[in-house]
Amino acid sequence: DTEVTQTPKHLVMGMTNKKSLKCEQHMGHRAMYWYKQKAKKPPELMFVYSYEKLSINESVPSRFSPECPNSSLLNLHLHALQPEDSALYLCASSQGGGRSYNEQFFGPGTRLTVL
Amino acid sequence: AQKITQTQPGMFVQEKEAVTLDCTYDTSDPSYGLFWYKQPSSGEMIFLIYQGSYDQQNATEGRYSLNFQKARKSANLVISASQLGDSAMYFCAMRHYGANSKLTFGKGITLSVRP
Secondary structure, X not given: XXXXXXXXXXXXXXXXXXXXXXXXXXXXXXXXXXEEEOOOOOOEEEEEEEOOEEEEEOOOOOOEXXXXXXXXXXXXXXXXXXXXXXXXXXXXXXXXXXXOOOOXXXXXXXXXXXX | OXXXXXXXXXXXXXXXXXXXXXXXXXXXXXXXXXXXXXXXOOOOOEEEEEEEOOOOOOOEEOOEEEEEEOOOXXXXXXXXXXXXXXXXXXXXXXXXXXXXXXXXXXXXXXXXXXX
């Protein structure tokens, strides 16, 4: 199984809502990532979990809260978002560690619209 | 610091012809990996090909090959026998050694295949 799954595929939320994005992989990967991507732009790294510990937080506003319940799951909790947070949110995973240039496998993304 | 440059405007190619997508990079670290990803309009980032900085031969994966010129710091993607399904955005990316090393993306190139 070389797939990263993400749910939901589409999400529309108001600025006062609380929602969560979910990501799952069953490849035994130990590194998982959240990216934000605006239209026609490259992905921007938000968070990295390595061996279930948060290793990188790219100064993301606190209205985005990541969680890694176990090595296969990654969540992104959303609260009090702004319209400018509307974007494609991509999850990725890789084998982890620094001893090789492991490719990152991406999920299909969640298209988020904040009203 | 590492940087990826993709300067071509939208590219067009006739079906069944070959096309080259340019990528140059800048880094002072001798150990790195270069990646190409394809992103169709559906949003999913699809890994295409990888080249390590110490690899002696250019990488190939089916219709994709990477023209790696280390001295010129270029890593161009060559797609042979273009298909309509190749129409997408293509991102070049680089990652260094190290557990917390990030994947740095270029701004991307849009490829359109004409029937």
